[in-house]
Amino acid sequence: QVLLVESGGGLVQAGDSLRLSCTISGSGEMLSVYTMGWFRQAPGKERAFLASSTRTNGATRGTTHYGSAAKGRFTISRDNAKNVVHLQMNSLKPEDTAVYYCAAGRFFGAGWVPSDYTFWGQGTQVTVSS
Numbered sequence: 370q371v372l373l374v375e376s377g378g379g380l381v382q383a384g385d386s387l388r389l390s391c392t393i394s395g396s397g398e399m400l401s402v403y404t405m406g407w408f409r410q411a412p413g414k415e416r417a418f419l420a421s422s423t424r425t426n427g428a429t430r431g432t433t434h435y436g437s438a439a440k441g442r443f444t445i446s447r448d449n450a451k452n453v454v455h456l457q458m459n460s461l462k463p464e465d466t467a468v469y470y471c472a473a474g475r476f477f478g479a480g481w482v483p484s485d486y487t488f489w490g491q492g493t494q495v496t497v498s499s
Contacts, residue, residue, distance in 0.1 A: 371396040371488040375471045378493030381461055385497070389456040391471030391490060401425055401449040406480045407439075407456045409467035409495075416470065420445035420456060421480040434479040438465075461497045468492040 377389040389407070393400055406421040419439040423431040433445055444457040454471065472486035480486060 371473060373471050373473060373488055373490035375469065375490040375493040378469060378495045380496045380498065383462055383497055383499050385461050386457070386459045387461065387495060389458065389469055389471075389493060389495075391454045391456075393452050393454075393473055393488075399449055400447060400452045400454070402475055403473040404431075404476055404478065404480050404485075405445075405447060405454045406472045406474075406486055407443075407445060407454075407469060408472060408483060409438075409465075409469045410492075411467040414467075416483050418481050418483075419443060419469075422447045422454060423479065424475070424477065426477065432479075434481070436481075458495075461495075463497045463499045465495060465497050467495060469495050 372395040404424045407419040408416045410416040418436040421434045425431045447454045470492045471490040473488040474486040
């Protein structure tokens with residue numbers, strides 16, 4: 370059973386930064402075999418894609434992809450040796466308030482939609498005050 374645990378959420382003011390972390394465990398496999406994604410869901414809205422970091426196939430390096438809400442402000446990074454993925458969020462706005470989820474899947478591709486992923490964390494709340 371794969372377990373994803375997010376951390377780093379909290380209450381911040383507009384313009385502040387936060388770094389979310391997602392640790393994967395339980396699979397017996399390294400993080401490198403998973404494409405990792407970050408999504409968020411605000412009350413009354415659908416879960417929205419923010420960023421992904423694709424798995425490698427041994428011959429090529431993985432790539433990163435961003436949704437429109439994340440471009441220019443958020444950065445995804447991964448440390449395969451430590452089985453952790455981060456989402457650095459800068460210049461936060463009140464509209465960034467949501468529950469943020471980490472997801473993992475053993476597929477090749479950008480992972481734009483939630484159904485691409487097999488495993489999900491429990492989510493971490495981010496609240497940005499104006």
